[in-house]
Amino acid sequence: MPFLKDIEKYKSLSIVGLEKNTGKTECLNYVLSRLRDSRKQIALTSIGIDGENRDQVTQTHKPEIELNEGMMFVTSETHYAKRRLFSEVIDVSNQTTSLGRLVTAKTIHSGKVMLSGPANNAEIIRLIADLKEKGVDLTIVDGALSRKSLGSPAVTEAMILATGAALSANIPQLVFKTQYVYDLIQLTEIDSELKPKFRGIENGIWALDESGEVKDTGISSVLMIKKEKDKLFQFGTDFFVSGAVTDQFLDFLKNQKQVNQIRLIIRDFTRVFANPETYYAFVKKGGKIQVLDKTNLVAITINPVSPDGYILNSDELKLALETKLQVPVFDVKRIENAVS
Amino acid sequence: MQFRKAISEIKGLQYLAEELDLQSPMGKRFLLDSEMLYNETDLNIEYDLTDKVIQSIESDPKLIADIQSKLSHLRDIKGTVGNLDANLILDDIELFEIKSFAFHCHGILNLQKDLKQEVIGLPNLSGLVDILDPQKSGIPSFYIYDDYSEELAEARKNLRIAKSENGDSEAKLEEIFDKAQEIESRVREELCGKIRVFANDLETALNQLAHFDLLIAKAKQAIQLSFNRPELVKESTIYNGMFHPMIKDELLKQKKQYQAIDIELQKSVCLITGANMAGKTVVLKTLALCQYLCQFGFFVPASQAKVSLVNRIMLSVGDDQSELNGLSSFASEMMNVNQMVEVSQSHENVLVLVDELARTTNPVEGLAIVNAVADIFYQNNTRSVITTHYSGLNTYFRKLRVKGLDKDFGDQRITKNNINSYMDYSLVEDNTGEVPHEALRIASLLGINKEIVEKAQNQLNMNASKEEIL
Numbered sequence: 145m146p147f148l149k150d151i152e153k154y155k156s157l158s159i160v161g162l163e164k165n166t167g168k169t170e171c172l173n174y175v176l177s178r179l180r181d182s183r184k185q186i187a188l189t190s191i192g193i194d195g196e197n198r199d200q201v202t203q204t205h206k207p208e209i210e211l212n213e214g215m216m217f218v219t220s221e222t223h224y225a226k227r228r229l230f231s232e233v234i235d236v237s238n239q240t241t242s243l244g245r246l247v248t249a250k251t252i253h254s255g256k257v258m259l260s261g262p263a264n265n266a267e268i269i270r271l272i273a274d275l276k277e278k279g280v281d282l283t284i285v286d287g288a289l290s291r292k293s294l295g296s297p298a299v300t301e302a303m304i305l306a307t308g309a310a311l312s313a314n315i316p317q318l319v320f321k322t323q324y325v326y327d328l329i330q331l332t333e334i335d336s337e338l339k340p341k342f343r344g345i346e347n348g349i350w351a352l353d354e355s356g357e358v359k360d361t362g363i364s365s366v367l368m369i370k371k372e373k374d375k376l377f378q379f380g381t382d383f384f385v386s387g388a389v390t391d392q393f394l395d396f397l398k399n400q401k402q403v404n405q406i407r408l409i410i411r412d413f414t415r416v417f418a419n420p421e422t423y424y425a426f427v428k429k430g431g432k433i434q435v436l437d438k439t440n441l442v443a444i445t446i447n448p449v450s451p452d453g454y455i456l457n458s459d460e461l462k463l464a465l466e467t468k469l470q471v472p473v474f475d476v477k478r479i480e481n482a483v484s
Numbered sequence: 485m486q487f488r489k490a491i492s493e494i495k496g497l498q499y500l501a502e503e504l505d506l507q508s509p510m511g512k513r514f515l516l517d518s519e520m521l522y523n524e525t526d527l528n529i530e531y532d533l534t535d536k537v538i539q540s541i542e543s544d545p546k547l548i549a550d551i552q553s554k555l556s557h558l559r560d561i562k563g564t565v566g567n568l569d570a571n572l573i574l575d576d577i578e579l580f581e582i583k584s585f586a587f588h589c590h591g592i593l594n595l596q597k598d599l600k601q602e603v604i605g606l607p608n609l610s611g612l613v614d615i616l617d618p619q620k621s622g623i624p625s626f627y628i629y630d631d632y633s634e635e636l637a638e639a640r641k642n643l644r645i646a647k648s649e650n651g652d653s654e655a656k657l658e659e660i661f662d663k664a665q666e667i668e669s670r671v672r673e674e675l676c677g678k679i680r681v682f683a684n685d686l687e688t689a690l691n692q693l694a695h696f697d698l699l700i701a702k703a704k705q706a707i708q709l710s711f712n713r714p715e716l717v718k719e720s721t722i723y724n725g726m727f728h729p730m731i732k733d734e735l736l737k738q739k740k741q742y743q744a745i746d747i748e749l750q751k752s753v754c755l756i757t758g759a760n761m762a763g764k765t766v767v768l769k770t771l772a773l774c775q776y777l778c779q780f781g782f783f784v785p786a787s788q789a790k791v792s793l794v795n796r797i798m799l800s801v802g803d804d805q806s807e808l809n810g811l812s813s814f815a816s817e818m819m820n821v822n823q824m825v826e827v828s829q830s831h832e833n834v835l836v837l838v839d840e841l842a843r844t845t846n847p848v849e850g851l852a853i854v855n856a857v858a859d860i861f862y863q864n865n866t867r868s869v870i871t872t873h874y875s876g877l878n879t880y881f882r883k884l885r886v887k888g889l890d891k892d893f894g895d896q897r898i899t900k901n902n903i904n905s906y907m908d909y910s911l912v913e914d915n916t917g918e919v920p921h922e923a924l925r926i927a928s929l930l931g932i933n934k935e936i937v938e939k940a941q942n943q944l945n946m947n948a949s950k951e952e953i954l
Contacts, residue, residue, distance in 0.1 A: 221577060224577065228658075228661060229661075230627065230628075230640060230664070232625050232626065232627040233576050233577055233625055233626050233627065235625075236577055238559070247577055252627060252640075253643060253644055
């Protein structure tokens with residue numbers, strides 16, 4: 145598979161599922177099996193409690209992660225005790241999660257383990273740095289449910305997007321929802337000389353005036369837009385928003401007469417919390433969104449099997465996505481069968 | 485009294501505790517659990533150790549830094565050692581903790597050999613290291629190594645072969661794994677039996693390393709803040725160049741100087757008078773802080789100190805949250821003073837410090853209370869300091885007065901921002917029993933409403949002329 149070559153370029157990779165049971169775990173297992181002969185030291189972890197709870201909710205098959213010999217992994221004490229492999233303890237964290245402290249270990253024999261890593265992005269960032277110190281070349285982070293923010297370039301360098309029948313059992317609907325996320329990931333980056341101007345900004349709405357200077361509009365948050373709309377256009381139509389971009393905010397911008405001149409700059413794609421309909425309406429009217437940092441999307445994988453047993457036609461889905469998105473799409477169920 | 489409790493009562497002590505450069509979690513625990521010391525021998529042992537570390541820092545700072553770095557890697561494995569001692573089977577994580585601890589302890593033991601003089605005795609854990617590192621890798625990571633049992637090595641080899649051949653069913657592989665894991669459990673049990681003999685040594689090492697961590701932190705702080713070793717004496721407590729580190733630090737941030745003071749406390753009562761803003765309260769707080777530091781085995785913030793040990797320090801500075809217990813500020817103060825008086829009457833060896841006794845009531849009765857309480861301390865030879873604004877104190881009490889605004893100001897205008905530089909904070913013996921009348925002057929310097937100052941001044945003038953007529 146071509147995307148595996150790309151993976152080895154990066155120091156960290158996240159696997160983000162658009163919905164539960166979109167085949168994240170199969171995708172991860174596939175990636176790992178392909179990395180078996182890699183000379184790189186690979187480490188694995190997940191964000192938050194993954195696996196167990198979710199299985200108890202949906203009662204669906206949820207495979208554990210199969211690790212190769214020599215790979216490292218980070219999981220909680222609770223899950224470490226339940227591991228089905230032999231491994232060497234490398235380190236134990238000082239801080240605890242709800243499942244105990246985090247254990248960093250190296251596998252002696254291949255085998256299965258359940259992953260439960262740090263609870264939030266800040267700790268994932270710290271963990272990745274720590275693993276790097278321990279000689280890890282590539283850290284792969286399995287994203288838990290609704291953790292799109294993990295794909296932020298501030299957290300991991302690259303991401304794989306897992307989508308599938310669980311998101312929608314209707315192919316056009318599934319393609320539409322996936323395309324929306326894809327479009328956000330593809331948002332263009334601003335000029336690199338402009339980037340330092342926005343890096344330190346923590347909150348509020350800021351404007352970039354004609355002379356290239358960054359000005360505070362005095363609007364403290366996009367939630368205040370209705371009350372302070374008179375201040376918005378005082379310095380022009382280029383804006384930087386450090387926090388979330390909501391439906392309400394995009395709706396408001398869409399209805400302004402200057403909409404076709406508006407350029408909205410955000411940190412990265414994970415900051416958009418608007419519905420696809422709102423976003424596309426804004427874009428259609430001529431509004432533009434750009435990002436400070438673009439995400440490296442390595443691949444899109446699909447799982448045609450939905451948790452309620454519905455199976456989409458894999459070829460049809462793959463073709464529909466590829467035609468629409470113009471990127472290679474991989475069926476994790478099929479590639480997994482092909483290797484084992 | 486535990487240090488834990490003392491820092492909750494004395495802000496200056498908490499400040500110093502937070503500033504300590506402690507590296508390990510057990511160093512912090514050791515400090516918080518440490519008990520106040522009441523005998524000279526124990527304290528001198530602690531001061532000697534601190535002195536040794538100070539000398540080591542001065543002669544070989546790099547080595548101490550290396551030891552600190554090793555200390556920073558230590559984990560508090562008190563619970564794990566407890567489990568080991570209680571004959572429980574440890575899991576791999578606990579065994580890892582013990583191995584990693586033994587490694588670092590051994591490292592510190594070796595580093596300490598390079599010091600001119602040994603500071604802390606550490607048990608030799610090389611026997612434990614040998615058991616937990618059968619491959620002599622020198623790395624603290626751990627698992628149940630194949631080296632422990634041929635049977636285990638064989639079982640794991642079988643598992644590896646079965647996996648690579650790919651021919652066996654999932655169930656069969658699980659079965660092989662389970663068997664290997666069973667053997668592993670047995671080996672782990674044997675291993676725990678073998679290392680159990682080290683439980684006592686580990687506990688000793690934990691305590692000694694925690695103490696070492698604290699000693700280095702204390703020594704560094706003493707150097708950094710110019711603290712000095714107190715000499716323990718039986719008679720008067722005498723401080724030369726005494727200062728309050730937290731306030732000194734705060735003034736330094738504002739680019740202001742702190743004036744250190746000298747003070748002697750005999751085994752009797754001593755009253756401190758002086759203008760407002762003259763630092764009387766600070767003197768009391770510093771005295772309390774120094775006494776605590778001294779008796780918790782720290783050096784003290786003074787250029788020279790002779791300290792007489794006490795069994796208890798009793799401080800009343802009137803910032804109690806009296807509203808919370810439903811008492812008025814006067815009632816709450818009286819309850820506090822009552823305790824002090826009772827202790828004085830029973831001739832307990834204490835240090836009593838009272839800030840502006842009876843200031844919340846009328847001056848006539850207030851003065852009477854001050855004289856009464858001071859008299860009790862005087863008669864019972866209780867080492868005590870009371871600050872007051874009242875005139876008319878009994879003549880036989882020893883009195884110290886803050887010099888106050890005695891300096892020559894030149895053409896400078898004094899304001900609340902620079903008053904600090906014109907105030908002379910030093911204490912002088914004073915036999916008059918009169919107190920300085922500078923309240924109005926200082927109030928006007930603080931820039932309060934002119935009308936208040938003028939009206940008050942008129943009132944004073946009227947009183948004065950009435951007295952003249954009479």
